[in-house]
Amino acid sequence: xxxxxxxxxxFWRCLNRTPRNKIEKLLQIKQKRNFSSTQGTIARxxxxxxxxxxxxxxxxxxxxxxxxxxxxxxxPVKKTIYSQGKRIRMDLPPPRLYVNAGxxxxxxxxxxxxxxxxxxxxxxxxxxxxxxxxxLLRPEYRILDIFAGTGAVGIExxxxxxxxxxxxxxxxxCCATVRENLERCRFSDRGDAFCSTYEDFVDNPGRFQVKGxxxxxxxxxxxxxIDYNTLMSTIATSSLIGPGSVVVVEYPIExxxxxxxxxxxxxxxxxxxxxxxxxxxxxxxxxxxxxxxPEEFEAKKGTKLNKRADxxxxxxxxxESNETSSDDN
Numbered sequence: 001x002x003x004x005x006x007x008x009x010x011f012w013r014c015l016n017r018t019p020r021n022k023i024e025k026l027l028q029i030k031q032k033r034n035f036s037s038t039q040g041t042i043a044r045x046x047x048x049x050x051x052x053x054x055x056x057x058x059x060x061x062x063x064x065x066x067x068x069x070x071x072x073x074x075x076p077v078k079k080t081i082y083s084q085g086k087r088i089r090m091d092l093p094p095p096r097l098y099v100n101a102g103x104x105x106x107x108x109x110x111x112x113x114x115x116x117x118x119x120x121x122x123x124x125x126x127x128x129x130x131x132x133x134x135x136l137l138r139p140e141y142r143i144l145d146i147f148a149g150t151g152a153v154g155i156e157x158x159x160x161x162x163x164x165x166x167x168x169x170x171x172x173x174c175c176a177t178v179r180e181n182l183e184r185c186r187f188s189d190r191g192d193a194f195c196s197t198y199e200d201f202v203d204n205p206g207r208f209q210v211k212g213x214x215x216x217x218x219x220x221x222x223x224x225x226i227d228y229n230t231l232m233s234t235i236a237t238s239s240l241i242g243p244g245s246v247v248v249v250e251y252p253i254e255x256x257x258x259x260x261x262x263x264x265x266x267x268x269x270x271x272x273x274x275x276x277x278x279x280x281x282x283x284x285x286x287x288x289x290x291x292x293x294p295e296e297f298e299a300k301k302g303t304k305l306n307k308r309a310d311x312x313x314x315x316x317x318x319x320e321s322n323e324t325s326s327d328d329n
Contacts, residue, residue, distance in 0.1 A: 094111035095111065097109040097152050098121070099152075109151070109155065114174065117149075117222060118149050124156060126272065127248065130272075135289055136215060136216055138162070141163055142165070142214045145218050146168045146198050146201070147219060147222070148169045148175075148193065151191075153220060154167050155187065158191060159185065165190060166191070166192050166210060168196055170197045194210075198221075203238075205240060213239070213240055215244060217240065217246070217247045232258075232263075232266070233263060236263035236266050241284050244286075246269065246281060246282070247282045247283075248279060249279070250277060251278050253273065253275075255278075256299070257298065257299045258280045258297060259297065261294075266282035268294050268297045270296060271296040
């Protein structure tokens with residue numbers, strides 16, 4: 001009897017005790033639910049350079065607001081942000097990338113051992129649907145994939161009948177991964193990868209033995225590291241694009257709306273939103289089937305794009321009024 005009375009409290013504690021792994025899981029879920037996007041806000045510096053278009057401005061980018069309870073946090077919680085193309089230690093598996101369509105449909109692509117944010121598969125599929133309608137996937141055409149990362153965009157174009165592809169990335173690991181992916185898809189003879197910044201490559205393509213113009217140029221930069229003013233101005237004045245060329249730029253919704261005309265050379269063709277990602281397509285002297293649609297670059301009322309555009313316009317008006325008042329004084 002005494003033995004049972006001594007074991008009773010311990011026995012009941014064993015019945016009521018929650019397993020340690022379950023407690024840790026509950027705490028992890030609670031921590032994720034309390035995760036605030038403001039903790040990981042990425043503050044971009046305002047650009048001091050002037051450009052012909054004022055709608056494209058540096059902005060504050062926030063992390064995703066909702067994180068599924070069954071998955072780990074996909075971005076660092078600290079206020080610092082890891083630079084794309086830098087080695088980091090994270091226990092998250094890299095995203096699985098596959099070729100969506102074409103001759104090597106379903107082929108898995110390798111990931112570099114660095115932090116990258118590749119274009120989502122659904123966005124890539126939507127992009128190539130538009131390019132197919134524009135009849136830009138031809139064997140005699142060439143594509144220039146800047147900020148290549150894994151090379152998924154350029155390899156997708158090669159798989160869908162584009163003749164040649166040139167990949168540019170500032171990370172040596174990314175360039176090595178692009179070459180490996182080209183070998184896996186048996187496109188080594190149709191693609192070249194160059195390790196360089198986009199400024200050096202665009203300003204001096206002859207240094208890399210690249211000549212002529214490209215019919216298709218894709219820009220998928222890291223949002224938190226690139227000034228879109230400088231990027232679009234550099235591409236618009238480049239000798240790598242000519243009449244009939246199409247430039248595709250991926251940008252975040254927090255940036256607002258890109259202008260319908262850039263540097264009096266790039267004319268807006270399409271502007272489509274996919275969640276927090278927006279694709280802008282521009283053409284140089286577009287002719288049918290490349291029809292200009294400037295109305296797609298106008299923010300609709302009540303949308304986040306419209307609010308951002310209004311904020312940029314108000315800030316510009318305030319700055320101009322301050323400059324005028326200071327000149328009068």
